Amino acid sequence: MRPAMSLARYLPSLPVLQWGRHYDRSTLVSDLVAALIVTVMLIPQSLAYALLAGLPPEVGLYASVAPLLLYAIFGTSRVLAVGPVAVVSLMTAAAIGEHAAVGSQAYWAVAITLAFMSGGMLVLMGVLRLGFLANFLSHPVISGFISASGLLIAASQIKTIMGVKAEGHNFVDLIQALVRQLPQTHFLTLSVGVLATVFLFWVRKGLKPLLVRFGLQARAADVLAKAGPVAAIAVTALLTWFFDWQAQGLKIVGAVPQGLPPLTLPLWDLALWKALAVPALLISVVGFVESVSVGQTLAAKRRQRIEPDQELVALGASNLSAALTGGFPVTGGFARSVVNFDAGAQTPAAGVFTAVGITLASLLLTPALYFLPQATLAATIVVAVLSLVDLGILKRTWAYSKADFVAALATLLVTLTMGVETGLVVGVGVSLALYLFRTSRPHIAEVGLIPGTEHFRNVLRHSVLVSPRLVSLRVDESLYFANSRALEDRVNEAVASHPELAHVVLQCSAINDIDASALESLEAIEKRLRDSGIALHLSEVKGPVMDRLKTTHFLRGLSGRVFLTQFQAIHELTPEIERASAV
């Protein structure tokens, strides 16, 4: 609980000191090549995600420089590329929308503040080792959330592709607004947008096989295909310039300021901080989960590991640096990290070189972006986010687990209809409630002896030997407050239905824990059984559970005994069963 001390603990093991020590020429070349490829890919993506977040395009470039440098120092993944990503940009837009008008200076200032708060929270969570909190986002909830976000983002971009204005607070509103605007569609804009979209889809699916057929290596073809958006951007910008399409109403990016990322500070406004606290936390958690899962997947491919709590610190530092250099919330992105990995990046130095590349681009390249149609950027977003939409999760969870299906569906629907923050919170709430519900109704089987063996099975499913004087119950769940009454009920039922009952044996082989409530329930069960002249026995109690029970009065007061095995219990309590089994 001394953060300063904890922070100091990180310094000697800073990831940069580990990989930096063994840096050599061949690593340098690999990293430089990867950086070049990633830089080319990042430029349009950064612009597009800044627009998605409601910010000027150059802010996307700013957010792609300092975070890469900081991640290179603190991050444990060798290949993760940090910067603006689609879902976090959408969440940023949702969070800021209530506090400032899109396009205003205040809007940008709030975005900077959000990045700062999110960065601070991430660092704090890392220092306090709270990375495990992200585990409470279940896969179905994440999947439902990401899919819904993808649909929301795609819907929000269609207006740009159609060249109309349309606003909506949720997916349905948005689609309705788009339908109403259909007659106002700007035909030239729509043509550029649709052609760019079709081209980009084709690049994804069709370009790589074509390149391979023309003799390129599979990996090189893959990397080249990822640069498709650059081609779309170059071609549509050139055509716009040549045919003067902006005079015909085609919206273009326009003047993007040239220069280094500016030095900025967050707004010190307590009321604003209070209002942004929950969104900042949700952005932090979602960004962390996305980043860690990408990082883990890529690290495992090279038998490397990432350290989740250190990742929190690294992402926190990245976001703080974004806030100080005019950026907005960032995290480790899937697409760019995979490209970085495939292009052969060996160390986070590749990220440093990428940062240099982006800096050069924002110094020199922005005039070339003047004629870039906004519809082309919208097309790159639509194509990128539709790959996030995975409605198959509903089918898979329906087949495997109805509870997970409900959690995924609830997250998806609430996110679409009530927004990203509500969707995420409801999703987590529903998944936790369903888990608690499931564990509160444990499977409790009455078991009997399989003749001729020492094995016990459910009396409902197998032909087994039982005695009217003894009931054996196997509880398939740890006992805790929410399910201990279910055990009481089950024992009461057994007593009521067995008039000759003299022994109840609880087979505890699947009980990993017994909390204080469950202990009191066991005591209550024991007392009620004793009042009815029935003895309570336990069998197959696990070591750690037994250790804790020994600290209580329960075992000493027990009317029955504790048997090492269920068979031993039957052997001693109802020898007639064992004789019947042996026959």
Place this chain on the structure above:
Amino acid sequence: MRPAMSLARYLPSLPVLQWGRHYDRSTLVSDLVAALIVTVMLIPQSLAYALLAGLPPEVGLYASVAPLLLYAIFGTSRVLAVGPVAVVSLMTAAAIGEHAAVGSQAYWAVAITLAFMSGGMLVLMGVLRLGFLANFLSHPVISGFISASGLLIAASQIKTIMGVKAEGHNFVDLIQALVRQLPQTHFLTLSVGVLATVFLFWVRKGLKPLLVRFGLQARAADVLAKAGPVAAIAVTALLTWFFDWQAQGLKIVGAVPQGLPPLTLPLWDLALWKALAVPALLISVVGFVESVSVGQTLAAKRRQRIEPDQELVALGASNLSAALTGGFPVTGGFARSVVNFDAGAQTPAAGVFTAVGITLASLLLTPALYFLPQATLAATIVVAVLSLVDLGILKRTWAYSKADFVAALATLLVTLTMGVETGLVVGVGVSLALYLFRTSRPHIAEVGLIPGTEHFRNVLRHSVLVSPRLVSLRVDESLYFANSRALEDRVNEAVASHPELAHVVLQCSAINDIDASALESLEAIEKRLRDSGIALHLSEVKGPVMDRLKTTHFLRGLSGRVFLTQFQAIHELTPEIERASAV
């Protein structure tokens, strides 16, 4: 989901139709005797709890008539006595306090509304079979809550015993206010209050042994000792009348209206209903939990059962009837039910006779209550509620389970400092969070073979045989979203620390469930291991878990195998271990 149908289902099996059919003369005599004793005990208790709830004393009598009749029809416990109880009265006072001034007509109307809402909620929960929700109140939370409520109630009564005015929003405020009022203490009131308190404590502890020594049977002595409050009331009222103490400033109960319980209706005020929704729900749940635990304990003594969902309907009907007859929220009380049981009540008809007794009392007896000192009633409350305070729960849970200790302590402290509603909600939240936290960090042991056996044990605790080519991990928890990443981390760690690793075996004997997130984690683990050239195997998978895994692609794509036993896995994968064991 068709409530009307569900409701109809209850009618043919109405408890009253079961016990009513076999009602005979001897049962009648038992019930009449029990009813007489309970009536005598209930009169002072009902008055006192009405005052505690901030209501006129006669409301306590009204709330003790109709609920008993309705419970007799719908309830499944043979001996539960329904009426005002201490904790629910305190919660009632806390809930109403914000909406009306104590003593006003509006205050009573809100109390009636609260009983009506609580009754409606209970019936609804019963029909929807939501009785299991009460299980989420853990024993330590209930214990902490009841103890804190007892302390709060006792503190609130001290001002009446001191004859001063003192208000406080929490325990500390209240105690401070009392200390400030010390100089204003009314000596006569204090004398009456303290003497009554001492007498009642003595009746509890000392009267029964005395009566037994004078030749009374133990049970009769017990029942007679329970009537102690009646003696205290009779004596102090007589003394007050005789010495005209009220003229010297002793506060008396004064004129209590004579008559039958009035017919009343709740307030139909949507804003009020919205404000009372949460308090009404909490009162319903606490009342239900108290009532069911009393009912279960007493039913078990006679090998009877109670049906929690039917109890919800019965308590709901009781509260609705309280609302229609000028009462306030009621539930099954511990003290009166135990007296009813001990006095030999056989059926709920005893409750009907008690209701008749209370009706007669409210018709005829109220003038006799005129001179009753309020300090005497306060003394009966203090003595009754201090038996609820059980701070031993903190010591017991500290010894047994730190998580339960934290939950109990948090509930106790928050209830004392921030009130009953916040205390209860925080308690439930803390206990659920701690449970989730515990299950999110499962015990995962690396196991090895005990030489010469087929048993496997933790490598850290036992001297066992392992191979550098194989790691066996035993997970002591069901796998779900919150802990599946812990398994990923543990496997990653094993891979990083075993450079020669070729096999990972997960021993699944304690895994009762694998949810969709955990399945994805297993797939991710399998894929990462495969990318590193390591095979993943499972052993000792439970039947139901195996059934579900078979519906997925996971088993088909598995790089390793599924073994019936852990020993078989070692036998086939690392025969060198088995040879070493056999030597």
